Amino acid sequence: MNPLSTILAQSEPTFWLPKPVSNFAGPVDWDFYFVYWISIFFLVLITALLAIFMWKFRTPPGAHAQSQNDHHLLLEIVWTGIPLILSLMMFWYGYRGYVAMQTPPSDGISIIAEAQKWAWNFSYASNGAVIPGMSDDLNDVRDKVRSGEFTADQAAAAEDKILEKAGLHVPMGVPIDITVMAADVLHAFFIPAFRVKKDCVPGRTGKVWFIATEAGIYDLYCAEYCGQGHSKMHTKVVVHETVDEYEKWLEIAGSYDETLPFDQNGAIVWKRRGCISCHSVDGSIKVGPSWKDLFGSMRKFTATGTPGELLADEAYIEESIRYPMKKIADGYPPQMPVVKLTDKEILWVTEYIKSLGQNSGGAENPQEEN
């Protein structure tokens, strides 16, 4: 390491940066403060010289302007040479860090982070479990803290409960190899405490890797404006102390309780897989139609430009989930992402939708002006 490192690399949160807890925090913070202090130095130097020269060389009353073209070779060399060296250093440290971040080690734990409007899903390569971000539940907790309904302790307890089956979980001290994807529009995977950020681009995969260096709970944000619910697309990273602890968690969190009735599991799917951010179950209209009284109603839709009408039965629901772009319900935007549910999850969701009222003349398509 560089002797400057000890001065520039931080180990505590600063005014600009949160507490650094990954292998990249050292080099990233070093680069940041290197550029920062150089900028401050020159800002002060140049502003001060400007003020001094303005005063010193001001035109005396009555004087006439004269040409002052002149050349000072040594000065030219110095004020070109020093910035050149400094900017090459900035480039070099930045480039070195960038290459390290783009090269995941091959022995990491593989996880896929998929972004959709407006939720995260994390799939774990070791057992195929899909764990949701549960942004809505976490946001509820924050709202309750803000409104005074929850104390800090109650909030922490509620958050722990949610994170038993949600969030991105990783063990400490092991390389984590994350593939980022997007189901619909641009999103970005951003964990400030780890100093990693990567765009999630529909139709492409991207890579992020890191080694977490301290157990704890940290924020994970979407850092690319992705529409109405963008600001709520926020979840947590849980760093476990040991790989054992992490594996134990994964085994339990990844499974549904198959002894529950289908509709109850369907309600879990609705929350877990992010349907909740667009479909209400109480009749209110969010981005998509409410699921209340949907089953058995007549649905008006447009399929590749042609209007049609169908009964919302099991087949219609299944098709709407597997191929959301085939039939676009009238009055709604074609905004539903392809969320890859398992056959069981589709069955459970369908039972859940049935349990929310059937064919009682509800679930009208909204009026045109919506």
Ligand code: HEC
């Ligand atoms: C980003 C918002 C969004 C998310 C997330 C979303 N949907 Fe949708 N969904 C829509 C919109 C908008 C429509 C209406 C347009 C259309 O038919 O595609 C719709 C339509 C549907 C329909 C057909 C309803 C009708 O009235 O014709 C079903 C069933 C459905 N969604 C199920 C789901 C399930 C299950 C999930 C979760 C796995 C989900 N949706 C997640 C936006 C969303």
Ligand SMILES: [Cu+2]
């Ligand atoms: Cu987003």
